[in-house]
Amino acid sequence: MPPVSIRDVAMRAGVSVGTVSNVLNRPNLVAEATRERVRAVIGELGFVRNESARQLRQGRSRTLGVVLESLGNPYFTDLAQGAEAAMNTDGFDALWCTSDGSAAKERRCLDFLEEQRVSGVIITPVGLDAERIAELRDRGLSIVVLDRRAYDGVCSTRVDHVAGGELAVDHLTARHRRLAIVTGPLRSEPITDRHAGAVAAARRAGVSEDDLTTLVQRDLTPASGKEAARRLLELDPLPTGVFCANDLLAIGLVNALLRTGVKVPEEISVVGYDDIELAGTSVVPLTTVRQPRHELGWTAAELAVAEADAEVGAAGAEEHEHRGLVLSPSLVVRDSA
Amino acid sequence: MPPVSIRDVAMRAGVSVGTVSNVLNRPNLVAEATRERVRAVIGELGFVRNESARQLRQGRSRTLGVVLESLGNPYFTDLAQGAEAAMNTDGFDALWCTSDGSAAKERRCLDFLEEQRVSGVIITPVGLDAERIAELRDRGLSIVVLDRRAYDGVCSTRVDHVAGGELAVDHLTARHRRLAIVTGPLRSEPITDRHAGAVAAARRAGVSEDDLTTLVQRDLTPASGKEAARRLLELDPLPTGVFCANDLLAIGLVNALLRTGVKVPEEISVVGYDDIELAGTSVVPLTTVRQPRHELGWTAAELAVAEADAEVGAAGAEEHEHRGLVLSPSLVVRDSA
């Protein structure tokens, strides 16, 4: 049995296809009796609207693409939920892709989304250059950059990670003079910002160059945290305050320290970053910098929706104000520092 | 500027639309010179194929829907990656949805996927009844059930959780006589299976009814693990071996025990389930039951692809053998037990 089309419904209900379409999209234009009859037939025949045809005809879709860096970090979960909630509120659907941190895969994701004719893209750029962005914009896609400084003429929402780094280190310098910063590859913007903020705060508090060590790890996983603990304990004199660029790193580090008999926070204090769920329930509940993740996702989606709607409403060159939102992180004090 | 269509390309390259389509889909039918000319124009004009039109014409899509229960558990990450890898290998794309454990949201996801005319769905059912499954099958969708026992006439891949539970408890009974099982709501099948396997293994090892306590927690999070630790310590006599239905629970439990001064594994041994990344790097590296997650996702995708292809290749009622794959878990011994 071939799939049921609007035509079959029309025939069976004894009306024209236009009327069925109206029942679906502008029910108030249809007389109640007809409306109910058509609805009944739809149920009876199990008609499901063909979104491809609909989209083809309408030219645009109520779908937004989201390109995330990875699903490995629980950080992205809340973000995604926030974004999805906002979209559903505005009647949009989401198409999820992950770039896995690879520029090639990111390109593939964007190609896919373009072919699907999504009306906008929310993205944490990996290898995205200004040129490609412009290209997408020219094709009428609204772009929202997530957790990166705005490009030219593009909306963005991000967290002020410089402030976050400062928050963490300010807390440490209240009691410590010898500090270490454990961080990941200084490639991505949020990571370098956290580092910059941390260093600035240390300077400001009068921590000398010699008393501030930065340990750069390969990645931001618990395993790297464990490795960082080993390197940390080789330092002489031993730092007493440590700032980790994310919670996974911090958890791995704290666990490794405890295992080798170093007491946290008594001998070494540790501050993390992200406030993932595990932070509150680790052996030594982690003091950390909380990001408004849900809100980050939510606002990103709102911006994308606004831009997409503007584009449609506009009979041509509606001016859409590109906005760069900056959200503030906050310090959550627990036991580890 | 209206989006570039295949027609524009044809005109500019001085060929017919049919030829452009051939360049895109069966390049070997087109003379080399023409092919290159068309390709050049495609690049020049920035043509992007409209997937809606393509799908509409073809009637089917090379897209599979995946409905996951949540993204909160790192467990799903590997699964998703495995599935995506398999799909890409076979030239399929994935559409991700999450049901968040709600039957209503699950329904919405399925409606969405049906409207998108995906050719199959991989799903971890929440409120999915046999009737809806049959309905989907009748509409020509291939269904693969993930991590649940097969419904009638549907493919499935799952892990043998009964065996997993046994594995865990067999390990514990080698050294312990008083056991506790910490588990979540006994609603979902994998959880009840683990429990059943654990109980069976305990019985078989001769653990008496009185020496086996089951603590049912609200959910499978570290916070619940912490709560479970409190309840555990109220037991008298104290169990010395504990099996947790997942790693997050186990980690929360171990951390809480350590914080109250109970030594793990010396005083209480703990076995988890899942082998998530954190298991290996927690304070006391966790002994746990590993699930072949990547493989689980991979095989699910393979089954879905096979069924989707069969449906197409078949000029009618090609017989597709519905298969129920069962993968085996394995025990990873670390320090916690």
Added chain:
DNA sequence: CAAAGATCGTGAATCGTTTCAAGCTAGGCT
């Protein structure tokens, strides 16, 4: 009672692609 609304329905045109029967050309063979 005729004209003017108001209220519902109709049906053809359209979106951008794929598909396929048929046409064209050039070259080889007899």
Added chain:
DNA sequence: AGCCTAGCTTGAAACGATTCACGATCTTTG
């Protein structure tokens, strides 16, 4: 020269929805 074949290319017919100008009825009203 005539016929075949192989290799390319063409152009029109779908696919399933939405949209919109226009009819067809029925009510109201002066």
